[in-house]
Amino acid sequence: MPQIPILSSMWNSLTAPKLPRTSLAISETHLAMVELRQRGGNFEPRHLGVSRLPAGLVRASFTEPNIADEAAFAEQLSKTATQANLNRLRRLTVALPEGSARSLVLSFDHVPHSRAEITQMIEWKIERSFGGKISDLRVDYKRLKPLNGRAQWLVTGAHRQVAEQYDRIFNELGWQVGVVVPQHLGEAQWLLRAGLAEDQVLVSFNERGFVVVIVRGAEPILVREITCAPEEREDEFHRLMVFYRDRLLPENSPVPLNRLLAIGTAEEQKRFRNTLEAALEVRPRTLDPQQLGLNVDPNAPFNRFAAAAGLATLGWN
Numbered sequence: 001m002p003q004i005p006i007l008s009s010m011w012n013s014l015t016a017p018k019l020p021r022t023s024l025a026i027s028e029t030h031l032a033m034v035e036l037r038q039r040g041g042n043f044e045p046r047h048l049g050v051s052r053l054p055a056g057l058v059r060a061s062f063t064e065p066n067i068a069d070e071a072a073f074a075e076q077l078s079k080t081a082t083q084a085n086l087n088r089l090r091r092l093t094v095a096l097p098e099g100s101a102r103s104l105v106l107s108f109d110h111v112p113h114s115r116a117e118i119t120q121m122i123e124w125k126i127e128r129s130f131g132g133k134i135s136d137l138r139v140d141y142k143r144l145k146p147l148n149g150r151a152q153w154l155v156t157g158a159h160r161q162v163a164e165q166y167d168r169i170f171n172e173l174g175w176q177v178g179v180v181v182p183q184h185l186g187e188a189q190w191l192l193r194a195g196l197a198e199d200q201v202l203v204s205f206n207e208r209g210f211v212v213v214i215v216r217g218a219e220p221i222l223v224r225e226i227t228c229a230p231e232e233r234e235d236e237f238h239r240l241m242v243f244y245r246d247r248l249l250p251e252n253s254p255v256p257l258n259r260l261l262a263i264g265t266a267e268e269q270k271r272f273r274n275t276l277e278a279a280l281e282v283r284p285r286t287l288d289p290q291q292l293g294l295n296v297d298p299n300a301p302f303n304r305f306a307a308a309a310g311l312a313t314l315g316w317n
Contacts (some may be wrong), residue, residue: 001280001295004120013199017313018315018317019093019110019178019179019311019314019315019317020091020092020110020178020315021035021036021037021094021121021312021315021316022034022035022047022086022089022091022093022312023035023094023307023308023309023310023311023312024077024080024092024093024094024095024097024187024308025094025095025183025186025305025306025307025308025311026058026095026096026097026228026303027053027058027060027097027206027304028053028059028097028207029052029053029054029207030050030051030052030079030243031049031051031076032048032049032050032080032093032301032304032305032307032308033047033048033049033050033051033052033080033083033084033086033089033128033305033308034047034049034082034084034305034308034309035048035084035086036149036208036309036312036313038316040205040210041311042198042293042294042295043293043295043309043312044294044295044296045296045300045309047084047085047086048053048084048227048305049080049082049083049084049085049086049312050080050083050299050304050305051076051080051083053076054072054076054259055215057069057073057076058073058097059258060096060097060098060099060100060206060208061099061100061162062099062100062101062102062118062130062131062158062162063132063159063161063162063187064157064161064162064275065158065161065162065165065168066083066096066097066100066104066162066165066166067165067166069246070165070168070169072228072306073169073274074169074172074173077169078173079172082204086112088175089175090174090175090285090313091176091177091178092176092177092178092179092180093177093179093180093181093312093314094170094177094180094181094311095180095182095185095186095187095274095307095308095310095311095317096158096162096166096180096181096182096183096210097184097206098183098184098204098206098211098225099155099206099225100158100162100182101156101158101162101180101181101182102130102156102157102182102225103154103155103156103182103184103223104129104155104223104225105152105153105154105155105221105222105223106122106125106126106129106141106152106153106155106222107147107150107151108148108150108151108152108153108179111151121239122141122153123139123160124263125155125176126139126141126155127159129155130150130157132159134250135211135307136159136160136161136234137157137158137159137160137162137272138157138158138159138160138163138294139155139156139157139202140155140156140157141153141155141156142154142221142266144220144221145217145219146182147248147251147289148248149251151237152221154219154220154223156181156182156185158180158246161179161215163247166180170208173200179311181311182211183206183208183307184202184204184211184213184223184225184307185213185214186306186307186308186310186311187202187204187211187261187263187307187310188202188215188220188310189310189311189314190202190261190265190287190292190293190294190306190309190310190313191213191215191259191261192215192218192219192220193218193313194292195217195218196217196259197217197256198256198257198258198259199214199215199216199221199256199258199259200214200215200257200259200260200261200263201213201215201257201258201259201260201261201276201284202214202215202238202262202263203237203260203261203262203263203264203272204262204263204264205233205262205263205264205268206221208227209225209226209227209228209233209235210226210233210236210264211226212224212237212240214244214248214257220246221248224247233271233272234271234272234275236280237272237275237276237279238275238278238279241275241279241280242279244257244280245279245280255280255281255282257276257280258282258283258284258285259284259287260272260273260276260284260285260286260287261284261286261287261292263285263303263306264303271288271293288302290304294309
């Protein structure tokens with residue numbers, strides 16, 4: 001059975017193969033499928049389908065299979081493809097539900113000269129961070145630019161049991177999946193592709209908490225998945241932004257973070273923008289699809305298909 005590749009170096013167009021312009025995003029509540037086209041330097045959906053899933057059909061877990069009924073899930077996938085007029089779909093990229101796949105940025109003060117020692121060091125940290133044996137995981141890691149003198153790697157991974165269930169379902173549908181990533185990396189692609197000098201932050205809300213990705217240039221410098229009660233979210237975000245200010249900025253440097261992409265409700269966006277202002281004493285620009293370069297109806301549920309659309313832009317790398 002072909003295995004879905006876990007790709008962290010998705011923005012590296014020199015090494016990554018050209019990817020499909022059709023993508024799927026899976027959450028516990030919705031499926032979103034989109035095929036993009038480029039027009040006038042911006043993107044717009046050529047085909048788009050968003051559908052609600054039956055309660056309990058998908059339960060995000062890092063260590064356990066996610067799908068309660070594989071036949072019913074395959075049927076929902078086919079219906080969403082039909083809704084998007086993508087019945088002849090063969091190749092696509094996929095964003096998994098938050099919590100089903102993980103990513104993080106690893107930092108090291110000292111790096112061994114031996115490639116074998118570097119691999120051993122990274123895999124040891126992966127096991128500690130992901131809470132599982134490396135043999136039970138599918139992982140990919142890519143070296144990033146140093147940050148404040150420390151070596152950095154981006155790690156992306158999924159448990160084999162989780163990945164193999166998705167493999168099986170996609171293979172039965174005859175779909176060839178070029179890459180699968182956590183939901184937040186699909187959404188962060190909108191910031192990564194901009195490659196701006198100033199820092200940008202993604203905040204993506206889910207049923208268990210939220211995920212923060214801070215991007216500098218065309219690379220992430222921080223990925224943090226936070227599980228907490230709804231009433232604790234702003235406090236957790238404030239603490240993380242203070243950590244960013246104190247630990248991730250160059251010394252004597254003004255705060256360059258001034259762009260916020262919040263994937264959530266209007267109320268969530270407002271509260272987290274206010275929290276960001278209070279923590280960093282900046283007035284961030286809250287990004288909408290048009291500012292990201294996506295032409296779409298204002299009433300379209302961007303929060304549901306942001307990850308799929310972000311992945312689909314990789315077809316132009």
